[in-house]
Amino acid sequence: MTFEYSSGAFVYRKDGDGENAKLLFLFLIKPNNDLDVPKGHVEEGENAETAARREIMEESGIEAEFIPGFMAYTAYYFYRDGKKVLKKVRYFLSKVSSSDVKISYEHKGYEWLEPAAAIRKLHYRNMKELVAKANEYAEKHELMLKLNEEYANLPGKVEKWRLSKSFVPGEGPLDAKVFLLGQAPGLNEDRLGRPFVGRSGKLLDTMILKAGLKRSKVYIASAVQYYPPRNREPTREEIALCRDFVSGQIEIIKPEYVVLMGNTATGSVLGFRGVETRHGEIIERDAVKYLITLHPAAVLRFKKKGKMMEDDFRLLGRLLKKK
Ligand code: URA
Secondary structure, three states: OEEEEEEEEEEEEEEOOHHHOEEEEEEEEOOOOOEEOOEEEOOOOOOHHHHHHHHHHHHHOOOOOEOOOOOEEEEEEEEEOOEEEEEEEEEEEEEOOOOOOOOOOOOOEEEEEOHHHHHHHOOOHHHHHHHHHHHHHHHHHHHHHHHHHHHHOHHHHOOOOOOOOOOOOOEOOOOOOEEEEEOOOOHHHHHHOOOOOOHHHHHHHHHHHHOOOOHHHOEEEEOOOOOOHHHOOOOHHHHHHHHHHHHHHHHHHOOOEEEEEOHHHHHHHHOOOOHHHHOOOEEEEOOEEEEEEOOHHHHHHOHHHHHHHHHHHHHHHHHHHHO
16 A cells, blocks of 8 residues: 655635624635645655645645644545555645635636535535534634733733733643643743743643643643743732633633642632642533642652652543543
8 A cells, every 4th residue: 555645724714803703714626616625745855734835825826824733634545556545634724814816727716615615515524524623723713812812911901010021821722632721931931922831841741741642732821821020929919810811711722621730720710729638639610620730840849749740640641531
């Protein structure tokens, strides 16, 4: 059997504003009138991402940027010269602001379609499922952009703002099964605008592996999204100001488990502290399952606590496998 690799993307744009906004996806019309998305062979010297970018440019004239975290594949067999070929296709997701498309000789036209209309017109079940998946991710992306926009302006709305002003909202796939919540960004996170990139982040990476997961597969955020100067603990008022942002993130992502790391995260979400006695407990609230554990910084300070955190992440791994 031979293997072949292709890549392409679901390209969407937002049509209209507010409540009436619609997401429209780009479909190219093949000579036999079937619909397709921009995609093609991964050539020698390319990876899936560079090949998808080139194909999108060649087939639609669009210079695509990809939304991080979206992952979709299809695989199918066909026969060429009597030999079985397994073709694997990787799909990215891209948002554009213009409806301009310049098709190539390979297609006879294009359409911007709402997902439901595209699903009705497509023949293959796997393509219908992928359109639904891409649409779900794009909707989450739009909601997250709106949430981030509201909270990035928080410092300007509060009279006596005592935290840093750079916003560290969180990162990871919007369809993650696991959402990890820490305390607040440190100095490194404040500089880079990303959560858990310092020493605590390194330790957290090893814990994620204990659960049988990869960092790229989990969503990571903090109860407070702004650096408290000199790394002090955030105050109750500061935690309260940032709480709705966290619940907004959880509502958008809809993870199977939210791991509350440390007293600030647990206090902010569940309203109590005492994680060293309650770690390993699962608490369900409003259809969300929370797992209580320690903060990585506590483990860095007291190595002996590593075992507690490790046990909790192993438990998380077992719970995820059970589903
Ligand atoms: N500690 C946290 O709680 N959050 C970060 O982003 C980094 C360290």
